[in-house]
Amino acid sequence: MTDVTLVKGVRELSADDLDIGYTHRAQVSHGSSAPDAPMLHSDDPRLETILRLLRRFGGVIFSGPPGTGKSWLAGQVADKITEGDDSRRADIQFHASYQFEDFIEGYRPKSDGSGFEPRDGVFLRLVREANKHPDDDYVIVIDELSRADVGRVFGEALTYIERSKRGQTFVLPSGEQCSIPLNLHLIATMNPLDRGVDEVDAAFERRFAKVDMPPSRDLLEKLLDDNGFLDETVRRRFLGWFNKINARSVQTPAAAIGHAYFVNVVDPETLQEVWDYQLKYHVDRAFKYDPETRTEIINGWADIFAASADQEMPAPDETESA
Structure with a gap:
């Protein structure tokens, strides 16, 4: 084996330094469990179908067992809608402890430890931005939708995510008025075997379109x-x-x-x-x-x-x- 001696001052670069390694792919995958998966092409028929459903319904749920590409597809569609602008997008994962205060609004500790202050949740933050910029599209991707108590998490907003009720004003528990604009899109994933699926079906069956994603x-x-x-x-x-x-x-x-x-x-x-x-x-x-x-x-x-x-x-x- 021939020894290789680097010239002094030469910088060694890893794959991630060049933005081609695993870390980079995981970042651009936005939480997909398959960061090495190929990108979704603009002419993919799935993209056209999902965009059409988002224009007709309050959101879209991808439902299927583990390993069918639900999170990957949700992330890819969100990338297309926002044109890769992460400031117009939020990715969250529901779980048993996820609450209204995390999603809509609630009190949170101040950074200096002096007490609590009202703070917008991820949903309300994006609602405000979407209302400010009506010509831009915004997306919230919710992974594992059925892992939380969706009725409690959405609260009053559950009624107004319906397409027919977008733009209508309602009052939050804080007393502040809110309206959900048409340019805010919701994409969610869930496993049909999760314990919370019945609650999701009852809450979203009229509001969201459901896309089955079986093994293929x-x-x-x-x-x-x-x-x-x-x-x-x-x-x-x-x-x-x-x-x-x-x-x-x-x-x-x-x-x-x-x-x-x-x-x-x-x-x-x-x-x-x-x-x-x-x-x-x-x-x-x-x-x-x-x-x-x-x-x-x-x-x-x-x-x-x-x-x-x-x-x-x-x-x-x-x-x-x-």
């Missing part, structure tokens, strides 16, 4: 093609396994596995890593009370990498020469 073999095949996955035998068996476990999700909804789990799979080794560090735990949990099916799914995965009959048997000429 076609999108998975495209990912493998784009990643240059060349082992045809492993590929064929893996796609069969993918179909099989998602077919099981009809009886066991928690078993569904999205195609986005495999966004970084380029060869059999990286495919096996997805199983070792993610999927095997998913399978154990989904079939916790069905050990027979769990064993079947686990053995099916192992069969993906088993040597084919042709590989196991020696060629005729090799047998004769022996």
